[in-house]
Amino acid sequence: MILMIGLRVLHPLDQLNQTVVNLIPTTPIVEERPFHASRKRVFPQPHTQEPNPIFEAYGYCNIPNRTEQAWEGHSPADYKLLSVHVMIRHGDRYPLYSIPKTKRPAIDCTLSTSRYTHPCHIMSHHLSNMAMPIAKLAYSSVVQHLRNGQLLHHAYKQHSLFPSDWSPRQIWVETTGKSRTLQSGLAFLYGFLPDFDWTKLTVRHQWSTLFCSSACDCPARNRYLEEEQRRQYQLRAADTELERTYMDMSRTLGLPTRQLRAANPIDSLLCHLCHGLSFPCVPIGDSGAGGCLTMEQFAVIRRQQLDDEVDRRRAGLYHKYAILAMYPYLNRTAAKMERIAKSSEAGRQPRSGGEEVFTLSSAHDVTVAPLLSALGLEEARFPRFAARIVFELWKSPPTIQGQVKKRGGKGEKSKAKYGETFIRVLYNGEDVTFHTTFCRPHDRQVSQPLCPLKNFLSFVRRDMFSVVNATSYKEACYRRPG
Ligand SMILES: *[C@@H]1O[C@H](CO)[C@@H](O)[C@H](O)[C@H]1NC(C)=O
Numbered sequence: 233m234i235l236m237i238g239l240r241v242l243h244p245l246d247q248l249n250q251t252v253v254n255l256i257p258t259t260p261i262v263e264e265r266p267f268h269a270s271r272k273r274v275f276p277q278p279h280t281q282e283p284n285p286i287f288e289a290y291g292y293c294n295i296p297n298r299t300e301q302a303w304e305g306h307s308p309a310d311y312k313l314l315s316v317h318v319m320i321r322h323g324d325r326y327p328l329y330s331i332p333k334t335k336r337p338a339i340d341c342t343l344s345t346s347r348y349t350h351p352c353h354i355m356s357h358h359l360s361n362m363a364m365p366i367a368k369l370a371y372s373s374v375v376q377h378l379r380n381g382q383l384l385h386h387a388y389k390q391h392s393l394f395p396s397d398w399s400p401r402q403i404w405v406e407t408t409g410k411s412r413t414l415q416s417g418l419a420f421l422y423g424f425l426p427d428f429d430w431t432k433l434t435v436r437h438q439w440s441t442l443f444c445s446s447a448c449d450c451p452a453r454n455r456y457l458e459e460e461q462r463r464q465y466q467l468r469a470a471d472t473e474l475e476r477t478y479m480d481m482s483r484t485l486g487l488p489t490r491q492l493r494a495a496n497p498i499d500s501l502l503c504h505l506c507h508g509l510s511f512p513c514v515p516i517g518d519s520g521a522g523g524c525l526t527m528e529q530f531a532v533i534r535r536q537q538l539d540d541e542v543d544r545r546r547a548g549l550y551h552k553y554a555i556l557a558m559y560p561y562l563n564r565t566a567a568k569m570e571r572i573a574k575s576s577e578a579g580r581q582p583r584s585g586g587e588e589v590f591t592l593s594s595a596h597d598v599t600v601a602p603l604l605s606a607l608g609l610e611e612a613r614f615p616r617f618a619a620r621i622v623f624e625l626w627k628s629p630p631t632i633q634g635q636v637k638k639r640g641g642k643g644e645k646s647k648a649k650y651g652e653t654f655i656r657v658l659y660n661g662e663d664v665t666f667h668t669t670f671c672r673p674h675d676r677q678v679s680q681p682l683c684p685l686k687n688f689l690s691f692v693r694r695d696m697f698s699v700v701n702a703t704s705y706k707e708a709c710y711r712r713p714g
């Protein structure tokens with residue numbers, strides 16, 4: 233299904249730009265740093281200390297109140313940027329669940345007292361002009377994605393990814409059917425392409441949160457997921473501190489423990505935390521119920537979630553699930569990159585309408601998390617609100633092979649060689665290329681500061697299935713269990 237969006241009422245752009253410029257500190261891109269500086273901020277500190285569950289939770293909120301580094305767009309000199317493929321998680325939103333007997337947290341544009349209110353009003357005005365009600369999305373979400381878009385706008389500005397007369401075919405935008413992903417995607421584009429002609433935009437609808445298009449059927453994937461869910465359930469059930477905490481919380485709220493669990497209270501508590509609201513309370517009653525949910529209880533649930541991430545990596549079931557879940561997306565991305573790489577070879581006739589040089593997939597945590605796992609980035613933090621994964625395709629300048637320095641006017645005949653293509657992978661602005669399965673440091677060649685595209689292609693087309701003892705998607709999906 234294709235959603236055509238004729239976005240005509242996008243003025244006053246100037247007003248939005250001004251507001252946003254004030255919001256974004258002007259130094260997100262630090263040019264003098266070496267392009268391949270790969271720090272590991274997106275990965276938790278390994279074993280230096282117990283992770284603090286509250287601190288981790290603030291990271292998840294991604295409150296748009298600080299400068300961010302963006303390493304997108306960094307390359308060795310003279311490399312040419314051929315394409316960029318971005319997957320984002322939608323931004324901050326209303327809780328999907330509410331805790332029974334408590335009030336829903338009051339967060340939205342109009343109630344916000346924060347100085348980040350302004351762009352939200354303007355975006356929501358535009359979105360409502362497009363007949364898209366702003367729903368279940370907090371103001372900070374729009375700011376988060378405007379910011380993401382602007383960071384990448386600056387990162388790629390000097391690389392001229394699009395010609396000035398770009399055609400609609402060069403930009404591919406896809407989203408699930410939820411309003412929060414559609415709105416997040418549009419906010420991103422708004423920041424990314426400030427002078428964008430919105431009437432040219434086509435937004436594709438992905439019905440599955442796995443972005444698997446027409447290749448979603450995979451029985452083995454579902455089996456791995458079921459096993460993974462069993463593992464998760466057993467780990468939770470064995471956690472006596474967690475059990476006790478749920479019982480305490482249920483007593484406070486005057487609810488059966490089962491009902492509280494089903495309401496997934498962590499989602500709602502995170503929302504309170506992210507918006508600086510105190511946790512829900514209920515009035516003291518006769519039955520012994522009453523009081524407030526506490527930060528200590530919240531910390532126990534988060535601690536258990538962090539334990540779960542460790543156990544998940546140990547068990548490996550989620551990784552197998554993720555390989556099969558994200559293959560269709562990776563396969564499409566690999567195919568696009570290969571097509572663009574081929575068409576960039578010298579002597580090729582450019583395709584009319586151009587190649588698809590920019591892809592935006594506006595997705596969910598249940599898309600971004602398996603994508604990280606499938607790429608081998610299992611140590612990376614759980615995708616926060618407005619998280620982004622970026623794939624960049626680069627081409628090195630043509631080199632001269634077998635060149636011998638001219639001495640005394642006598643030069644050896646040189647053989648010109650076309651440039652080669654390389655891939656970079658970034659997570660929340662950090663270069664994680666050499667943490668991926670297909671480009672771990674032992675594969676790294678000193679002469680090649682980037683990761684060759686062919687590593688990625690053979691990973692996607694064959695190597696990634698070795699984890700499930702197979703050589704293809706079809707084999708892995710349809711093989712009988714046992
Ligand atoms: C951003 O907000 C968080 C949560 O309120 C706070 O801990 C952090 O210090 C703030 N950062 C800045 C730079 O204001």
Ligand SMILES: *[C@@H]1O[C@H](CO)[C@@H](O)[C@H](O)[C@H]1NC(C)=O
Nearest residue numbers: 447559560563564567705706
């Ligand atoms: C993978 O990509 C290739 C090339 O675009 C395509 O022909 C093939 O059908 C894709 N396979 C799956 C299972 O999506």
Ligand SMILES: *[C@@H]1O[C@H](CO)[C@@H](O)[C@H](O)[C@H]1NC(C)=O
Nearest residue numbers: 698700701702703707711714
């Ligand atoms: C892997 O697959 C091969 C061929 O399908 C089979 O013979 C072998 O037993 C499998 N190994 C494991 C560990 O499942």
